[in-house]
Amino acid sequence: MYVNKQNTHIMPSQFEYHAPTSLESAVELLSKYGEKASLLAGGTDLLIQMKQRLIEPKHVINIKKIKEMIGVEENEDKIRIGAATSFRTIERSKIVQAKLPLLHEAVTSIGSVQIRNMATIGGNLCNANPCADSATPLLALDSEARIFGPEGARTIPLEKFFLGPLKTALGPSEMLVEVLVPPLAEDAGTSFQKIGWTSFDISTINMAVVLRMEGEAVNDCRIALGACAPTPIRLHSVEDFLKGKPLTSEVLEEAKNILSEHITPRKRWRRAPAGYRRATSRAMFRDALETAIKRIERRRE
Amino acid sequence: MMNVEFTLNGIIRRFDVEPNQLLLNLLRENLYMTGTKYGCGIGECGACTVLVDGEPVLSCLTLVVDVDGRNVETIEGLAEGDDLDVIQQAYLEEGAVQCGFCTPGFIMTTKALLKENPNPTEEEIREYLKGNYCRCTGYVNIIKAVKKAAEK
Numbered sequence: 161m162y163v164n165k166q167n168t169h170i171m172p173s174q175f176e177y178h179a180p181t182s183l184e185s186a187v188e189l190l191s192k193y194g195e196k197a198s199l200l201a202g203g204t205d206l207l208i209q210m211k212q213r214l215i216e217p218k219h220v221i222n223i224k225k226i227k228e229m230i231g232v233e234e235n236e237d238k239i240r241i242g243a244a245t246s247f248r249t250i251e252r253s254k255i256v257q258a259k260l261p262l263l264h265e266a267v268t269s270i271g272s273v274q275i276r277n278m279a280t281i282g283g284n285l286c287n288a289n290p291c292a293d294s295a296t297p298l299l300a301l302d303s304e305a306r307i308f309g310p311e312g313a314r315t316i317p318l319e320k321f322f323l324g325p326l327k328t329a330l331g332p333s334e335m336l337v338e339v340l341v342p343p344l345a346e347d348a349g350t351s352f353q354k355i356g357w358t359s360f361d362i363s364t365i366n367m368a369v370v371l372r373m374e375g376e377a378v379n380d381c382r383i384a385l386g387a388c389a390p391t392p393i394r395l396h397s398v399e400d401f402l403k404g405k406p407l408t409s410e411v412l413e414e415a416k417n418i419l420s421e422h423i424t425p426r427k428r429w430r431r432a433p434a435g436y437r438r439a440t441s442r443a444m445f446r447d448a449l450e451t452a453i454k455r456i457e458r459r460r461e
Numbered sequence: 462m463m464n465v466e467f468t469l470n471g472i473i474r475r476f477d478v479e480p481n482q483l484l485l486n487l488l489r490e491n492l493y494m495t496g497t498k499y500g501c502g503i504g505e506c507g508a509c510t511v512l513v514d515g516e517p518v519l520s521c522l523t524l525v526v527d528v529d530g531r532n533v534e535t536i537e538g539l540a541e542g543d544d545l546d547v548i549q550q551a552y553l554e555e556g557a558v559q560c561g562f563c564t565p566g567f568i569m570t571t572k573a574l575l576k577e578n579p580n581p582t583e584e585e586i587r588e589y590l591k592g593n594y595c596r597c598t599g600y601v602n603i604i605k606a607v608k609k610a611a612e613k
Contacts, residue, residue: 167502168502168521169486169499169502208504211502212503271592272592275592278518359591
């Protein structure tokens, strides 16, 4: 039988709908239905995939009724962001604006107002798309992922969360509950860079940089790169190279060469070939450092 | 079938729907409220924009069961009888409508924009409306209409 998979007018598949109000009952449902279940948060990816029949879950579990999964809060030394918090809520959060300007810059750049009202940070991370715009700033900020499952909660560094394209460290009945982000140091400057087909579009490449200087030399630099490897990645070798060095043009050139080595082509590149990504990420890196330095100066004033 | 109750343009309504029913299709096919348009179906064009709890969202990617207990506003809720809303009137006066297909989505997004930011700059207008596509006007008259509506 011919099926027009491009018809996105309707939702073709039938499913049972669940709206649990606690983490425990959500995990219970996940354990019960296993691979037949999908979690629904914003729906901006899940429902499109279901419309195009890429996935056909028999059970859809809406997690937006679980109160502890929504909102931004500051607890002691960490800022916690519930996984089902919409990008728009994050963008409007005074805590994020004041203490996580890098995340604010990245989140504000995503899609349209409509998409940001719907899409959630947890959905963006759990899809594990290498180009996820919220992943790079969170990686550069040394965030952690708190996961809840049948065995209880565990917390892992976000860097260990991404295993491959569309693959995360989540076990079969586990879910991402929140991300924990340390606030930005007072003397740090940050920059989020991205390039896409249009400003509305998904990123072809994105990059997040956190920079701290000591005099003329780099004290601490944290760099994350998106859509240039099977997962969003931290560029530790570039970070180690830059530590203690002044940002002269020679140092920068060498740093860019190390950066280029991190660009590992996937079997099928979407949107741009490897050569474009290599050249563009070098220019982005320069722009990111320049912006970060300007922002350090502005914060000092 | 599931029972869903939500406010639609100020009136509390109850529906029995299948879980896979989309808000857009409930509006258009069950209620014959065809102001809200089906464009791309994948969240790119903004033609299906409605307000849920005052925020613009895409009704083609929203399940009816998901708006249970919430407040939905569509283009049909704007005018009072023959008296157009100021935004509708401004779009009309500025010629911000050509084929008209994208207009309901634009107007709903404009409504949310002006509620949040009563005096937006051109840059702010373009940024806020960038999720709504128009293939006729070239956007210039739409921007003018939003500015005119903001002045009123």
